Amino acid sequence: MTHTETGSAPMGRRERKKAATRRAIADAALRLFLERGYEAVGIREIADAADVSTTTLFKHFPVKEALVFDEDTDQEARLLAAVRERPDGRSIPAALREHALGHRMTAPGGDARFVAFSQLVNSTPALRDYAHAMWLRHTDALAAVIAEESGRPADDPACAALAHFALEAPRTARGHDDPRTAITRAFALLENGWQGLDGDG
Template identity: 60%
Template sequence: MTQIPVGRRERKKAATRQAIADAALRLFLERGYDQVSIRDIADAADVSTTTLFKHFTGKEALVFDQDQENETQLIAAVQQRAEGQSVLDALREHALRAHLPIALHPRALEFNSLVESTPALRDYAERMWTRHTNSLGTAIADELGFERDDVACVALARFILQIPALARGRSDRRAATERIFDLITYGWKTLEASPRGKEASEPAPARSASANRVPKED
């Protein structure tokens, strides 16, 4: 999970990085992405452009400043899950803990609008999610004993990563997230066989500690 910097130098670097990212997002939201230069951001954060590039590879990376941390937490959710907990249950728990608070951030709508309205950011986000898909798919495959490029593991990773976008805009994001995970966990036939609205009043089938764990190949 996220490591808190313990040394003075590490704390200073983390604070500088955060100040740059905060300044960039503020300027992007105020002026528009294309109207803000790297120099504008460096000046607003009171750092040199050289310092800025020590922390970020470019303008797009400034918007997705927690990209690497998010990926690290995703992999940790799989690899460091509790003993007996299934991969899917661990990822469900992570999604509910990590994504729902972000969706409730007061500037979440502005941020999403910025990304959706800026082609460069949309392209960067797609590349970012593709990389996350590969990393998460590999982690899942490793845990379950499959080949690292197993298509089912890659597909599962892709589905999991799409859940925040699918739940966005729903009046009850938690319920939407849970319902999507139920679909992935129990399959369409289970949901299709249920009366309309049943999931809102009755709990899903109990998940055992070993549920959804694919047996390792001999």
């Protein structure tokens, strides 16, 4: 289907240009942060590296921390799809566990650039706190999908609790020698309850 057929040529071109500018800014910021450290890099330096004005930079990224996290919308879409598109017979907690285990942070053999990115975030308190707050913003959307998929009321507190704890669970992997086991253990609690954990009384 062509842009002419959809009648969206001007908007499509404009959106593509905006997306390219946003990506150039984010790429320049991450490169500088990885080279010199988050605190050592200023906004003007990033704008210069991306060949944009600081005004343009702030139109795309209202705060400095946001420069590091450019895939929030995509992350939420993948999170919700993990629940909606789970295979027959797979529980919602199990689907969320598999989604968490599929993240590059916990997958074995992650690429060097992402390892460096993770180290940057985990070693910078401002980025670590921002990432956590940003991730928890998906709680309401995830709770709604859980309620929808399980046939429960939209305001069911159990759905909200499962959404919240499922989003918190990956934090148990931070600094753990075996992040996959840490995450699996956390989701076993969500799936089976405390009494269902082997060896716990």
